[in-house]
Amino acid sequence: MIETTNELKKEDKKDKLVLAIETSCDETAAAVVKNGRDVLSNIIYSQIKVHTVFGGVVPEIASRKHIEKINPVITAALQDAGVSLKDIDVMAVTYGPGLVGALLVGVAEAKAIAYAAGKPLVGVHHIEGHISANYIEHKDLEPPFLCLVASGGHSHLVMVEDYGSYRIIGRTRDDAAGEAFDKVARAIGLGYPGGPKVDRLAAEGDSSAITFPRARIADAPDDFSFSGLKSAVLNYLNQCQMKEIKVNKADVAASFQQAVIDVLTDHTIAAARRLGVSKVAIAGGVAANSSLRKQMQEAATKNHMTFYHPSPIYCTDNAAMIGVAGYYEYLKGSRDGWDLNAVPNLKIGQR
Ligand code: KG4
Numbered sequence: 001m002i003e004t005t006n007e008l009k010k011e012d013k014k015d016k017l018v019l020a021i022e023t024s025c026d027e028t029a030a031a032v033v034k035n036g037r038d039v040l041s042n043i044i045y046s047q048i049k050v051h052t053v054f055g056g057v058v059p060e061i062a063s064r065k066h067i068e069k070i071n072p073v074i075t076a077a078l079q080d081a082g083v084s085l086k087d088i089d090v091m092a093v094t095y096g097p098g099l100v101g102a103l104l105v106g107v108a109e110a111k112a113i114a115y116a117a118g119k120p121l122v123g124v125h126h127i128e129g130h131i132s133a134n135y136i137e138h139k140d141l142e143p144p145f146l147c148l149v150a151s152g153g154h155s156h157l158v159m160v161e162d163y164g165s166y167r168i169i170g171r172t173r174d175d176a177a178g179e180a181f182d183k184v185a186r187a188i189g190l191g192y193p194g195g196p197k198v199d200r201l202a203a204e205g206d207s208s209a210i211t212f213p214r215a216r217i218a219d220a221p222d223d224f225s226f227s228g229l230k231s232a233v234l235n236y237l238n239q240c241q242m243k244e245i246k247v248n249k250a251d252v253a254a255s256f257q258q259a260v261i262d263v264l265t266d267h268t269i270a271a272a273r274r275l276g277v278s279k280v281a282i283a284g285g286v287a288a289n290s291s292l293r294k295q296m297q298e299a300a301t302k303n304h305m306t307f308y309h310p311s312p313i314y315c316t317d318n319a320a321m322i323g324v325a326g327y328y329e330y331l332k333g334s335r336d337g338w339d340l341n342a343v344p345n346l347k348i349g350q351r
């Protein structure tokens with residue numbers, strides 16, 4: 001009996017290594033994370049080149065590429081971390097939301113490894129992963145904090161009450177912020193993926209050149225709406241074409257980007273003030289935007305709040321963030337069985 005207790009204590013103190021897999025969209029990724037905070041490896045195979053010719057992600061091609069790349073990516077993650085499968089304590093995998101065929105590749109792979117190697121399996125929510133990316137480089141960051149999640153599929157304001165415990169404060173009523181970036185980029189001929197290209201071009205433009213709308217929803221101040229902004233940009237481009245006015249693409253990019261950033265920053269700071277929160281974070285692909293990071297930092301400082309943001313590599317899709325979220329889910333006691341399935345429309349906090 002005493003021996004068992006000692007064994008357990010020893011087991012509790014041992015470092016926990018999580019092997020994580022992420023295949024929800026067009027990145028095939030695997031990572032090894034120690035104790036939820038230290039990234040030992042972070043391998044990302046980006047499929048961007050494959051999808052660029054189609055102007056966006058083609059789900060069937062994404063799934064096929066994941067199948068082709070998942071094993072070499074996992075092998076590289078283990079090698080880079082200097083560990084082997086037997087050293088791994090927990091297998092974590094994104095099981096939603098995302099493209100169903102893409103998610104299934106990661107889920108099937110994680111189940112196979114966990115079953116064959118006898119490891120516990122933990123399914124992770126993709127957005128909870130994005131939020132958890134903030135823990136990697138901010139060792140001091142602990143809940144509660146307010147996090148703005150802005151990606152290609154989501155724009156949410158999330159109150160992180162505790163590790164693995166989330167309350168949605170606001171969400172987009174239509175397009176996600178990243179989706180708006182991608183659509184506007186396509187309209188001005190920048191191609192896919194739009195966000196980083198708009199970000200770069202905007203640096204050469206005047207953000208006050210064109211006044212685009214900043215949408216507010218009267219009865220829901222924490223919610224977002226970006227479809228009106230997207231339409232306003234398309235209308236502006238059509239008007240210019242009809243009047244044979246030459247479009248200054250850099251000004252369009254800068255003015256559009258400024259409208260998105262103003263809304264994201266204002267909503268986040270206003271919600272944090274109302275909730276009495278002094279820590280604000282950002283996450284998701286759009287969080288890689290250089291102007292958003294700058295404006296959020298300035299607004300947070302002005303309001304005596306501490307601002308947290310992951311490095312760009314941990315903002316866009318990666319498996320390290322899934323390893324972090326998976327670690328805290330594991331500590332909470334979450335375990336999944338061999339019936340774990342991909343859930344393309346998985347809700348935050350749904351388990
Ligand atoms: O989180 P993510 O990699 O994938 C999803 O979960 O959707 O986010 C991808 C989105 C795309 O819409 C992309 O255009 C946008 O994030 N994005 C950016 C930047 N980098 C990526 N948007 C604005 N500025 C950036 N630098």
Ligand code: ZN
Pocket residue numbers: 126130151152284285316317
């Ligand atoms: Zn994502």
